[in-house]
Amino acid sequence: EDPESIAAAVAEGVRAAGAEPLVVLDRREAIxxxxxxxxxxxxxLVAGKGHEAFQTIGDARIPFSDQEVLRSEAGREQCA
Incomplete structure (x- = not known):
């Protein structure tokens, strides 16, 4: 699935509901x-990947864990 197409469809729904979305395609940056x-x-709420320990980009499977990113980023924010 094309991330830009999915994001565009979601953004359209958000706009239809009267809000202006911020689209960040890079999952780590978005979190x-x-x-x-x-x-x-x-x-x-971080939704969509659940227990998966990888992210598929094109034909590549790249190691990626939402849980690890959340722990890392939440810890960094608490230290700031």
Missing amino acids: AHALEIADTRSLV
Whole structure:
């Protein structure tokens, strides 16, 4: 599946609901940004990969763990 096409379709739905989306295609950057702008009233939901320990980009399977990124980025934010 083409990430840009998926993001465009989701963004269209967000706009139809009256909001302006911020699209970040790089998963690590998106998670980091969500945690960066979150405050104590926020809920950051990372959906879609679950237990998978890889990310498929084109024909390549690249090691990637949402849980590891969340732990790393959350720890970095707490230290900032």
